[in-house]
Amino acid sequence: xxxxxxxxxxxxxxxxxxxxxxxxxxxxxxxxxxxxxxxxxxxxxxxxxxxxxxxxxxxxxxxxxxxxxxxxxxxxxxxxxxxxxxxxxxxxxxxxxxxxxxxxxxxxxxxxxxxxxxxxxxxxxxxxxxxxxxxxxxxxxxxxxxxxxxxxxxxxxxxxxxxxxxxxxxxxxxxxxxxxxxxxxxxxxxxxxxxxxxxxxxxxxxxxxxxxxxxxxxxxxxxxx
Numbered sequence: 001x002x003x004x005x006x007x008x009x010x011x012x013x014x015x016x017x018x019x020x021x022x023x024x025x026x027x028x029x030x031x032x033x034x035x036x037x038x039x040x041x042x043x044x045x046x047x048x049x050x051x052x053x054x055x056x057x058x059x060x061x062x063x064x065x066x067x068x069x070x071x072x073x074x075x076x077x078x079x080x081x082x083x084x085x086x087x088x089x090x091x092x093x094x095x096x097x098x099x100x101x102x103x104x105x106x107x108x109x110x111x112x113x114x115x116x117x118x119x120x121x122x123x124x125x126x127x128x129x130x131x132x133x134x135x136x137x138x139x140x141x142x143x144x145x146x147x148x149x150x151x152x153x154x155x156x157x158x159x160x161x162x163x164x165x166x167x168x169x170x171x172x173x174x175x176x177x178x179x180x181x182x183x184x185x186x187x188x189x190x191x192x193x194x195x196x197x198x199x200x201x202x203x204x205x206x207x208x209x210x211x212x213x214x215x216x217x218x219x220x221x222x223x224x225x
Contacts (some may be wrong), residue, residue, distance in 0.1 A: 006036035024153035044177035052080035068095035171220035
């Protein structure tokens, strides 16, 4: 999953970026509303963390309104030092999905990020499921049947994205755009390597079960039965 942080205080922006990256997300950070509007218009972002008070032509509230007017429906968590009921109502009415007052607990931010990134069509409770494969975005547990599977952060992010888009064709470009941030040096065969890692953990150890990861030559990949 790929997240955009729009925050004018570099220390806060970098702390949020680093913390979310440790949770396995790909994160980009920008520091003003002009850059924020340009970046946030990219549909490859799965979530936006948006500061309310920003330098630039518009503030965070107006930026949020502009995105919604432009039919950009990416989930938005608004960060602000302004925490009155009126401020919260204004932020939510501008189109934000959630509102978090500074100073905030990073654990709370992470929980809110996870809540907004859940997709109801493939959820049962908090888990993402396909046949006997399960992934829990909150506990970072992955199982096939009753056997736990240990994944790296990138492998987990890759599998989570594929579970959100199961039974769909997923191109290499889609995976690069959602799993790696713009500063990453992704080689042409990087995706193939990571798909291989996943196969070695969720398919090959279970030879009596149907493989779940399929390569579609010339198109990309599909996670399906």
